[in-house]
Amino acid sequence: MSLINELESLVGELEQNLARAVSLAELEELKTAFLGRKGRLAALMGKLKDLDAGARPAFGQKANEIKQLLTAFVEARLQDFKRKREKESLLTFDPTLPGRLPWQGSAHPVTLVMDEICGIFERLGYDTVSGPEVETDFHNFEALNFPPDHPARDMQDTLYVSDGIVLRTHTSPMQVRAMLARKKPPVAVIAPGKVYRRDSDLTHTPMFHQIEGLLVDKNISLADLRGTLTYMARSLFGQSVRVRFRPSFFPFTEPSAEVDISCIMCGGKGYIRSKSGREACRVCKTTGWLEILGSGMVDPNVFKAVGFDPECTGFAFGLGVERVAMLKYGIGDLRMFFDNDLKFLQQFA
Numbered sequence: 001m002s003l004i005n006e007l008e009s010l011v012g013e014l015e016q017n018l019a020r021a022v023s024l025a026e027l028e029e030l031k032t033a034f035l036g037r038k039g040r041l042a043a044l045m046g047k048l049k050d051l052d053a054g055a056r057p058a059f060g061q062k063a064n065e066i067k068q069l070l071t072a073f074v075e076a077r078l079q080d081f082k083r084k085r086e087k088e089s090l091l092t093f094d095p096t097l098p099g100r101l102p103w104q105g106s107a108h109p110v111t112l113v114m115d116e117i118c119g120i121f122e123r124l125g126y127d128t129v130s131g132p133e134v135e136t137d138f139h140n141f142e143a144l145n146f147p148p149d150h151p152a153r154d155m156q157d158t159l160y161v162s163d164g165i166v167l168r169t170h171t172s173p174m175q176v177r178a179m180l181a182r183k184k185p186p187v188a189v190i191a192p193g194k195v196y197r198r199d200s201d202l203t204h205t206p207m208f209h210q211i212e213g214l215l216v217d218k219n220i221s222l223a224d225l226r227g228t229l230t231y232m233a234r235s236l237f238g239q240s241v242r243v244r245f246r247p248s249f250f251p252f253t254e255p256s257a258e259v260d261i262s263c264i265m266c267g268g269k270g271y272i273r274s275k276s277g278r279e280a281c282r283v284c285k286t287t288g289w290l291e292i293l294g295s296g297m298v299d300p301n302v303f304k305a306v307g308f309d310p311e312c313t314g315f316a317f318g319l320g321v322e323r324v325a326m327l328k329y330g331i332g333d334l335r336m337f338f339d340n341d342l343k344f345l346q347q348f349a
């Protein structure tokens with residue numbers, strides 16, 4: 001057989017072998033046996049030097065053609081095998097393996113407390129409402145019976161947007177808006193939201209959150225206020241919490257009361273038992289009580305300002321959300337709420 005014929009017979013031989021190969025390893029072996037440095041093709045090409053000088057170019061050309069053919073055959077088979085293997089690995093994919101969990105966000109503690117308190121009142125039949133953070137002097141002060149020279153209007157507390165327009169300093173303007181919208185009793189609303197004051201230190205931030213509550217109906221009394229707020233405090237802090245009403249003053253309520261709960265840290269004792277005997281409670285500063293909100297019976301002047309019969313009865317209250325969240329979750333530093341530290345926030349997931 002001539003060398004050229006020997007070269008050509010390599011093609012058929014390789015084809016037969018390739019068709020029989022059943023594994024990737026076998027394919028790799030065939031590749032080496034035919035195309036490797038010490039393989040069949042290389043051996044034939046080694047015989048080039050034995051040929052006449054005139055026959056060498058034709059042989060060289062043929063050898064290259066054959067090499068390309070062999071390579072193409074082997075590569076095509078290799079691809080077949082790889083594709084087959086991929087398909088098999090898809091078939092052996094185990095759908096019962098636990099998946100990788102997507103990264104999950106969580107509600108901010110301020111949001112959690114607002115949702116919880118709104119939920120308590122929604123179950124009592126109150127509607128949750130919201131309103132603008134940029135307010136008129138009328139809604140923020142005037143209709144709430146703040147005299148024109150009241151210190152709360154002072155530039156030191158209020159952030160003015162323009163003449164007669166303020167960033168609301170509390171959520172109480174929502175009382176005014178709710179009554180104007182409903183036009184007549186009954187009104188039962190709860191209004192969470194942001195409020196703003198010109199104040200910034202360790203325990204005050206220029207923006208914080210409040211929740212306003214308002215109930216107006218026939219024969220609403222201080223007993224209803226007391227019962228409702230006690231119910232809220234116990235829902236939030238546990239049934240054993242005691243609630244105390246202290247006389248206070250707000251322009252828009254008469255009478256007014258500040259509401260304290262028994263200290264959740266020391267249980268109202270003012271002291272905590274420790275190794276060295278007893279230690280002053282840092283949370284209530286030994287008083288045993290924690291103030292959580294302001295409240296009172298709606299002042300007739302507020303009813304007048306919104307066109308309600310001044311003989312109406314109702315109660316209102318306003319609560320600082322960050323303060324309640326600090327007590328509820330034992331957060332010692334107000335700034336935690338605004339730092340957006342994920343290690344802090346993820347604890348509420």
Ligand code: DAH
Pocket residue numbers: 169170171172212213250252253293294295296297316317318319
């Ligand atoms: N608006 C008051 C404040 O920001 C809180 C408040 C007190 C709201 C008594 C009320 C209330 O509705 O009756 O300090």
